[in-house]
Amino acid sequence: MFHKEGYKIMAVTVVLLILVNLAAQAFILTDWIKLVILIGTIILFFLIVQFFRNPERKTDISDTHVVAPVDGKVVVIEEVFEKEYFKDKRLMISVFMSPINVHVTRHPVNGKVKYSKYHPGKYLVAWHPKASEENERTTVVVENEITGEVLYRQIAGALAKRIVNYAEVGREVVQGSDSGFIKFGSRVDVYLPLGTELEVTLNQKVKGGITVLARKS
Missing domain, CATH: 2.70.70 (Glucose Permease (Domain IIA))
Structure with a gap:
């Protein structure tokens, strides 16, 4: 479950990271560099996604x-x-x-x-x-x-x-x-x-x- 404040940022991040990888495929000839870029973008996306997680919490509600x-x-x-x-x-x-x-x-x-x-x-x-x-x-x-x-x-x-x-x-x-x-x-x-x-x-x-x-x- 993710917080609503993160959806726009996550969507923009996905688009940018896809563009980065498409550019890498088009202009970089070395396969290992392409792989490093792919892995790096996946890790970056994972870090951003986990930042916006919104776990359900059961609060023991009390005015005291x-x-x-x-x-x-x-x-x-x-x-x-x-x-x-x-x-x-x-x-x-x-x-x-x-x-x-x-x-x-x-x-x-x-x-x-x-x-x-x-x-x-x-x-x-x-x-x-x-x-x-x-x-x-x-x-x-x-x-x-x-x-x-x-x-x-x-x-x-x-x-x-x-x-x-x-x-x-x-x-x-x-x-x-x-x-x-x-x-x-x-x-x-x-x-x-x-x-x-x-x-x-x-x-x-x-x-x-x-x-x-x-x-x-």
Whole structure:
């Protein structure tokens, strides 16, 4: 199963790779070079296809916990000052996605979308300290009565050139459902109230819509 954001790119890639191989057959006389080009284009197509995979996930839906919005590795857990929406201190969990991770972004909680904003920006490497403030990004806040307001921020990386965000202000969303997509490498930061009981540790690998990041008692 593939994400809808990938169909156009995969179709264009197929056409381009076919043209490359036709050109190789027409203008290159050496058979082994033709073979190398064929194998190389097949590998490239496989890598692009796997990037847009969208595996079905069965989320254990509950208003008492926050699930990981994406697949990846927890690279930061720290108290920070959130400048854009809360304008106070929050507990931030950063999940870094490598190019081989599933890049679908999922809603970490049930509730109503209170805030959704896109910011154009730079393409610093995703782990750069200033990436969360200077890179292309989207900020979304979802609220329910138990977890309160949970903010998550999609951040483009050095390879990501487009962030897709489906969250619309006023819309009721379901935990684990599709919230967007980040193309080619990135990270997502989740901001929680101070004192929130965490269920993950630094360097832990997480799965979007499955792994519980935190619980609200």
